[in-house]
Amino acid sequence: MNDIALHEAFVPVGCEAQVQPTRAVTVGAGAVWSQVYDAVTTRGGGYVQGGGCMTVGVAGLVHSGGFGSFSKAFGLASASLLQAEVVTADGVVRTCNACSHADLFWALKGGGGGTFGVVSKLTLRLHPLPEFFGGANFTIKSETADDYRRLVGRFVRFYHERLFNDHWGEQVHINPDNTLEIRMTFHGLDEARAKAVWQPFLDWVHSSPQAYSIPDRVVIGSIPARRAWDVDWWKEHWPEIAFPVDGNPLITLLDYGLAHLIPQPVLDFDDRAGANPRDGWWKGDGGQVAWFIWGYESLWLPASLLARDAQDTLADRLFAGSRHASIGLHFNKGLAGAPPEALARSSDTATNPAALTAFALAIVADGEGPAYPGIRGHEPSIAKGRAARTRVADCMAQLRAIVPKPGAYVSESNYFERDWQDAYWGSNYPRLSEIKRKYDPTGLFVVHNGVGSELWRADGSTKL
Numbered sequence: 001m002n003d004i005a006l007h008e009a010f011v012p013v014g015c016e017a018q019v020q021p022t023r024a025v026t027v028g029a030g031a032v033w034s035q036v037y038d039a040v041t042t043r044g045g046g047y048v049q050g051g052g053c054m055t056v057g058v059a060g061l062v063h064s065g066g067f068g069s070f071s072k073a074f075g076l077a078s079a080s081l082l083q084a085e086v087v088t089a090d091g092v093v094r095t096c097n098a099c100s101h102a103d104l105f106w107a108l109k110g111g112g113g114g115t116f117g118v119v120s121k122l123t124l125r126l127h128p129l130p131e132f133f134g135g136a137n138f139t140i141k142s143e144t145a146d147d148y149r150r151l152v153g154r155f156v157r158f159y160h161e162r163l164f165n166d167h168w169g170e171q172v173h174i175n176p177d178n179t180l181e182i183r184m185t186f187h188g189l190d191e192a193r194a195k196a197v198w199q200p201f202l203d204w205v206h207s208s209p210q211a212y213s214i215p216d217r218v219v220i221g222s223i224p225a226r227r228a229w230d231v232d233w234w235k236e237h238w239p240e241i242a243f244p245v246d247g248n249p250l251i252t253l254l255d256y257g258l259a260h261l262i263p264q265p266v267l268d269f270d271d272r273a274g275a276n277p278r279d280g281w282w283k284g285d286g287g288q289v290a291w292f293i294w295g296y297e298s299l300w301l302p303a304s305l306l307a308r309d310a311q312d313t314l315a316d317r318l319f320a321g322s323r324h325a326s327i328g329l330h331f332n333k334g335l336a337g338a339p340p341e342a343l344a345r346s347s348d349t350a351t352n353p354a355a356l357t358a359f360a361l362a363i364v365a366d367g368e369g370p371a372y373p374g375i376r377g378h379e380p381s382i383a384k385g386r387a388a389r390t391r392v393a394d395c396m397a398q399l400r401a402i403v404p405k406p407g408a409y410v411s412e413s414n415y416f417e418r419d420w421q422d423a424y425w426g427s428n429y430p431r432l433s434e435i436k437r438k439y440d441p442t443g444l445f446v447v448h449n450g451v452g453s454e455l456w457r458a459d460g461s462t463k464l
């Protein structure tokens with residue numbers, strides 16, 4: 001279930017007269033992205049749009065739409081799906097693509113995992129690999145709340161002017177302690193050009209030393225793109241990256257936006273006997289293990305909020321929200337600013353169309369970990385959890401007030417999402433419901449807040 005095969009000239013079954021051959025990769029549904037990147041990028045010299053975290057499952061990411069660090073450039077992961085093998089509720093193994101079972105094929109591209117059948121194999125389009133991947137990593141501290149509001153406003157304007165394009169992705173965090181954390185990635189720029197992009201913003205920060213400081217160094221650097229997921233390369237070179245020399249610091253890249261310049265390896269490895277020595281995960285993802293989530297919400301922010309007459313309102317709301325909780329702006333999870341071809345492919349998916357016109361996905365979340373309900377001495381704090389849930393909701397309410405039609409990303413959202421059909425899929429939901437009834441008329445596959453689940457009780461065991 002985790003076999004991986006590269007194709008130099010793939011044509012979907014039955015599409016020989018309609019589709020030009022293209023480079024592609026066929027992946028078993030049990031594979032995770034680190035395995036695919038190893039085959040496609042490290043050994044194959046190509047790029048496949050997948051997840052930023054190395055242990056994310058390939059199938060689940062594609063079925064939810066799928067964002068990675070460079071989605072602003074290459075589009076949704078589901079937009080690269082060329083063909084899928086799926087076992088439907090009637091027990092039939094179907095090969096789905098644009099020429100065969102095209103309706104089911106479309107539903108699998110962002111319609112939600114586990115809903116339409118058991119997918120066993122996927123074939124994804126490959127893209128040319130950029131020469132470099134890079135990142136910008138630093139934190140700005142404000143002395144007062146008024147200074148911080150000005151900083152947030154300045155960054156909103158700067159983002160619109162210099163970063164709102166397909167080169168830049170990943171995150172910025174707007175925090176209650178008046179810090180602005182820059183954790184962004186880039187491609188298609190050399191290091192000098194990337195630094196030049198940020199220089200006007202840094203000059204503005206340095207012009208007011210009484211108001212702003214940068215506690216640690218400003219890190220803007222790049223590595224050869226082919227080494228981004230090369231586990232052996234990271235093992236060999238991490239001391240050089242952790243302790244940069246010659247004034248040319250490098251950032252530890254692709255750490256799901258949580259990259260830090262740290263004096264230790266950036267990867268953890270499965271060191272159990274018999275484990276694959278190439279299996280690893282970014283250290284920044286370690287905290288997600290046994291994370292007990294107190295509150296979690298996401299919201300796509302439309303690009304119209306970046307218009308000059310709307311920037312102050314956006315900055316005011318971001319600042320007001322940050323008084324309650326940290327706001328993560330995931331720029332790679334909004335496709336506004338992407339190239340036309342990436343937008344065209346992504347529009348032919350079941351993902352909420354709100355993603356196409358959003359400049360970012362705002363995520364507000366809190367939790368504790370490791371925590372285990374029912375394990376004495378390790379139980380989560382219910383009192384803290386309820387207080388945090390309120391802070392998360394109050395924070396997101398500030399942003400919801402300026403988004404006329406809220407949309408949320410199905411894979412990173414509130415478990416108790418209200419009006420989830422519209423939030424996750426928008427105008428695509430009626431079509432998805434029709435496809436669900438066609439291929440699973442009795443409701444064999446039931447997923448929490450999945451297409452058709454409104455016909456079942458919350459526990460999924462009783463049909464209404």
